[in-house]
Amino acid sequence: MGPNVARYLPWFILREIPHVGNQHYNRLLQAFGSPEQVLAAGHDTLAAIPGISQKTITGIKNQNRYMDAARMELNQIQDLGIGVATIQDTAFPQLLKTIPDPPPILTYKGVLYPEVPCIAIVGSRAASSYGKGAARHLACSLADKGFCIVSGMARGIDTAAHLGALDSSGKTIAVLGSGLKKIYPRENRALFNKIQKHGAVISEFKLDTDPYPYNFPVRNRVIAGLSCGTIVVEAARKSGSLITARLAAEYNREVFAVPGSIRSQKSRGTHFLLKQGAKLVENVTDVVEELSQFIHASIQNTGSGDEQLQTKTSPIPVLDNSKNKIMQVLDAYPRHIDQIIEATRMDSESVSAILLELELAGVVKHHPGNYFSIL
Numbered sequence: 369m370g371p372n373v374a375r376y377l378p379w380f381i382l383r384e385i386p387h388v389g390n391q392h393y394n395r396l397l398q399a400f401g402s403p404e405q406v407l408a409a410g411h412d413t414l415a416a417i418p419g420i421s422q423k424t425i426t427g428i429k430n431q432n433r434y435m436d437a438a439r440m441e442l443n444q445i446q447d448l449g450i451g452v453a454t455i456q457d458t459a460f461p462q463l464l465k466t467i468p469d470p471p472p473i474l475t476y477k478g479v480l481y482p483e484v485p486c487i488a489i490v491g492s493r494a495a496s497s498y499g500k501g502a503a504r505h506l507a508c509s510l511a512d513k514g515f516c517i518v519s520g521m522a523r524g525i526d527t528a529a530h531l532g533a534l535d536s537s538g539k540t541i542a543v544l545g546s547g548l549k550k551i552y553p554r555e556n557r558a559l560f561n562k563i564q565k566h567g568a569v570i571s572e573f574k575l576d577t578d579p580y581p582y583n584f585p586v587r588n589r590v591i592a593g594l595s596c597g598t599i600v601v602e603a604a605r606k607s608g609s610l611i612t613a614r615l616a617a618e619y620n621r622e623v624f625a626v627p628g629s630i631r632s633q634k635s636r637g638t639h640f641l642l643k644q645g646a647k648l649v650e651n652v653t654d655v656v657e658e659l660s661q662f663i664h665a666s667i668q669n670t671g672s673g674d675e676q677l678q679t680k681t682s683p684i685p686v687l688d689n690s691k692n693k694i695m696q697v698l699d700a701y702p703r704h705i706d707q708i709i710e711a712t713r714m715d716s717e718s719v720s721a722i723l724l725e726l727e728l729a730g731v732v733k734h735h736p737g738n739y740f741s742i743l
Contacts, residue, residue, distance in 0.1 A: 371452040373442045378403035379454055379473055380438035385427035390469040394455070395419060397472065402456075407431050444575055450548055451476045451568075458482065467593040467619055471572035475548055477560075478568030481516060484539055485662035486594045487655070488518040488616070489532075490609045491525030491601035492634050497733050497741045498700030499525055499602035499634060502626050504532035506599060509652040511538025515662075516567060518543065518595050520587060521556055525601045525609075530563060539567040541594065545587035547577035588612040596662050597622035599649060603637030610637050613646070622658050624649045629701055690714065694722055695742070698732065702739035 382388060382396070382403045396406045399417050406414075407428060414425045427434075445452060453459040453474045461482050464470050487510055489503050507517045507529040517533035519526040521542035533540035542563050546552050548571050551560050563569050572590060573583065588608055592598055592615040600623070603609040613623050625646040628635030642648055647658055697703065697711045709719050723740055726732035733743050 371442070371446060371450075373439065373446060376442055376452055376454070377435075377438060378407055379452075380442055381431055381434050382406060382428075383473060384434035384438050385424065385431065387421060387424045387427065390471055392420060392424060393472045394470065397455070441574060444549075445475060448548075448575075449477075450575075451478075451480070453480060461486070461594050463596065464590065464593045467589065469589070470593065471590065474570050474572055475575070476568040476570040477548060478564035478566075480541075480568050480570075481539055484516045485514070485596055485659070486516045486518045486541065487659065488591050488595040488598040488612065489525065489529035489601060490519055490588075490591065490598065490612050491603050491638075492607065492609070493522050493524040493526075494634075495524035495528065495602050496628075496632070496634060496701060497735075497743065498628065499626075500528040501700065501743065503528040503601045504535070506601070506626075506649070506652065506655070507532025507540075508535045508538070510655060511536040511540070513652070513656060515539075515659075516541055518591055520545065520584075520591060521552075521559065521563070521569070523553055523556075527556060527559060529601075530559060534562055534566060537566065541567050542569045543587055543590045543594070544569060544571040544573070544579075545583040546579035547571055547573045547575040549575045550578055552579035584608055585611050589615050592616040592619055592621065595621060597624060597655065597659055599624040599626065599655065600638050600641055600646070601626045602628060602632075602634040603641075604633055605636040605640060607637045610641070613641055622647065624655060624658070632701070690718060691722055691726065694719065694726070695731075698740060698742045700741055702733075702735045702741040705738045705740065708740065 382393060395417060400406045400409060411425060414420055414428060455465060455470055455472050459480045459482055489507050491499055491503060503525045511517055511533040516539040517529055518541045519529040530540050530542060540563055551557050560569055588611050592612050598613055598616040598621060600609050600613050616623050623641060623646045625638040625641040626649045628638060647654060649655060693712045694708060697708050709716050723732060727734050731743060733741050
């Protein structure tokens with residue numbers, strides 16, 4: 369069952385009025401206390417609010433023009449069983465309220481847990497198997513320790529982070545750069561449904577908003593604002609993940625980075641963050657030490673905390689000498705089969721057969737172009 373339309377209608381009318389962005393919306397709320405009071409205010413009273421333009425005042429005074437659109441949006445929200453949290457509601461995440469331009473309204477599918485500390489895990493959409501494995505392992509371990517994992521439900525690192533939280537039956541929040549009726553990317557619809565059972569998918573955009581490119585930097589400030597820290601796993605030098613990290617630093621939150629190969633373009637961004645003073649992450653302890661004040665003692669003391677970054681894989685099969693040779697050559701970064709043959713000094717037929725066996729056992733991943741890596 370959706371929210372009460374009458375209760376939230378003034379909030380949605382004010383959002384429909386042109387030139388009322390987040391900062392103006394929140395400034396009006398601070399001045400008048402509620403959207404109802406804003407909509408009932410006189411011209412001179414509105415004009416006395418710093419930064420409120422004549423166009424905004426005209427829109428407020430002609431608010432009836434926007435009532436139908438606001439009511440239609442709310443009716444859809446109610447029909448779809450979508451939740452609403454305004455900045456004045458207890459369900460609204462507390463940390464998010466402290467950023468310079470918090471969204472006045474969030475819509476969500478699932479359940480919000482405002483008392484649970486959040487940590488963001490973000491990175492490249494075109495992630496390597498190493499990056500996805502590291503993100504998934506970190507998310508799983510941090511969810512085990514009581515953190516809610518926040519990411520953007522994009523391909524690559526974001527998806528791996530959500531899956532890691534789900535691996536531990538922990539909590540996770542996906543922040544969309546689109547409306548809740550426009551799942552992006554489309555192949556993550558199943559993930560969208562799973563996340564709702566262990567957290568929430570949230571958006572500040574109208575339900576039918578498409579995933580326009582300029583929405584994602586806007587979305588990134590919510591990811592950073594929700595979280596007490598942000599972990600960047602893989603990112604190019606010019607990357608949306610670095611925008612999230614910069615915003616986290618501006619909000620006085622912790623910034624972490626997972627190191628990668630010096631030969632990988634996907635490590636340029638994370639290594640840049642490390643040079644700028646981000647905390648290097650080799651294991652979960654590196655994160656927990658910085659954020660221990662957010663973790664209840666009974667949770668903090670569970671597990672050794674010194675797990676290295678690795679994925680949860682199927683049990684490794686018994687390895688003979690030939691398999692051992694190949695496993696010693698492979699690592700998290702893909703290598704071409706010719707390089708494996710050269711390094712092991714084995715014939716191509718044997719290497720191909722063993723690689724296939726290891727792939728079927730869930731130990732090795734086969735990449736396009738005959739490249740292989742450890743899962």
